Amino acid sequence: MIEFDHLAKTYTSQKHGDVQALTDVTLSVPDGAIQGIVGPSGAGKSTLLRCLNLLEQPTGGRIVLNGDDLTTLSSADLRAARRRIGTVFQHFELLHSRTVADNIGLPLELAGTERKEREARIAELVELVGLQGREHSFPSQLSGGQQQRVGIARALAARPDVLLCDEPTSALDPATTSQILDLLVHVNRSVGVTIVLITHELGVVRRICTHAALLDRGRIVESGSVVDLVTDAGSALGQLIAPIPAALAGRPGVALITALDEAADQPWLSELARTFGLDISVVAGGVEQIGERHVGKLAVDFGADVDRARIEAYFADHPQVHLAWLDRLHAPATDIEEELA
Numbered sequence: 258m259i260e261f262d263h264l265a266k267t268y269t270s271q272k273h274g275d276v277q278a279l280t281d282v283t284l285s286v287p288d289g290a291i292q293g294i295v296g297p298s299g300a301g302k303s304t305l306l307r308c309l310n311l312l313e314q315p316t317g318g319r320i321v322l323n324g325d326d327l328t329t330l331s332s333a334d335l336r337a338a339r340r341r342i343g344t345v346f347q348h349f350e351l352l353h354s355r356t357v358a359d360n361i362g363l364p365l366e367l368a369g370t371e372r373k374e375r376e377a378r379i380a381e382l383v384e385l386v387g388l389q390g391r392e393h394s395f396p397s398q399l400s401g402g403q404q405q406r407v408g409i410a411r412a413l414a415a416r417p418d419v420l421l422c423d424e425p426t427s428a429l430d431p432a433t434t435s436q437i438l439d440l441l442v443h444v445n446r447s448v449g450v451t452i453v454l455i456t457h458e459l460g461v462v463r464r465i466c467t468h469a470a471l472l473d474r475g476r477i478v479e480s481g482s483v484v485d486l487v488t489d490a491g492s493a494l495g496q497l498i499a500p501i502p503a504a505l506a507g508r509p510g511v512a513l514i515t516a517l518d519e520a521a522d523q524p525w526l527s528e529l530a531r532t533f534g535l536d537i538s539v540v541a542g543g544v545e546q547i548g549e550r551h552v553g554k555l556a557v558d559f560g561a562d563v564d565r566a567r568i569e570a571y572f573a574d575h576p577q578v579h580l581a582w583l584d585r586l587h588a589p590a591t592d593i594e595e596e597l598a
């Protein structure tokens with residue numbers, strides 16, 4: 258478990274004075290989660306990342322990793338703690354004069370691991386990330402996706418508790434992005450490493466994250482499991498991850514109906530229409546795969562004159578399906594939405 262506990266970071270410089278990059282960040286990341294952190298430019302994502310990988314000292318609050326407070330470590334303990342956090346970078350950051358194997362083994366070399374043990378670990382990692390046969394290639398001989406595979410293997414070399422991914426796919430084309438995201442899920446499941454992923458791309462969150470947090474102006478505005486967020490009609494972050502068209506906001510008689518897994522596949526919509534003799538139409542949404550879950554999210558038009566109490570009574574009897582009238586919801590934060598689109 259990683260706990261950000263009222264974390265704060267203020268940069269002080271003569272030129273800009275005090276800049277409060279993180280104000281009061283409180284967030285728990287469960288073991289084995291893939292935690293996405295999204296936010297507009299300047300929200301504090303990089304600062305949060307640099308505090309977590311111990312490159313930056315917070316000015317307030319704590320970061321607790323499996324019970325250890327990382328913000329109060331001595332410099333000797335700091336070195337050991339850094340090994341518990343592997344970082345995957347946006348632009349790979351490989352050493353171009355070193356082969357794939359030597360890049361992957363670098364953290365072990367720096368930690369003084371003996372050669373035989375290092376070689377065995379490198380072989381394991383090469384297989385894990387699917388780079389068999391490329392061990393002796395140099396980074397310049399690899400595609401972007403292959404270079405990121407090296408970056409992921411290197412970050413895992415010292416068996417960290419946390420894999421910190423900083424925009425890991427934003428330098429890659431869509432097909433390669435998809436392969437790298439699959440690899441991150443594979444690594445998460447097979448090694449059990451917790452992943453914290455900083456991204457601008459909501460599609461990445463939708464595709465692989467189990468948990469998400471929205472950071473804005475140095476604060477966590479919203480956080481939770483992705484499934485809870487996208488099935489909560491009042492969640493602005495859920496709306497960003499799995500949007501219903503903004504044009505429908507506030508339209509009378511339109512409700513957002515959400516359902517999970519088996520419930521998402523049930524013919525409850527036609528049952529509803531039959532039971533009440535209603536003409537209803539689905540105006541947006543569908544059933545989507547979000548991570549491993551099946552999430553049904555539909556905007557349904559019951560007509561402006563519908564007897565809401567009767568419909569609500571039906572949903573009260575069907576707790577696996579949720580209903581929220583769109584004209585009773587708050588408008589989503591469109592400025593953040595535009596930046597993250």
Ligand SMILES: Nc1ncnc2c1ncn2[C@@H]1O[C@H](COP(=O)(O)OP(=O)(O)OP(=O)(O)O)[C@@H](O)[C@H]1O
Binds near residue numbers: 277303
């Ligand atoms: N070394 C620094 N000195 C002073 N201010 C800084 C420093 N690094 C970041 N900041 C400021 O802190 C705030 C948060 O910046 P940060 O880079 O963490 O945001 P971000 O969400 O990662 O943005 P982006 O997505 O554009 O990279 C911004 O106002 C930024 O100007």
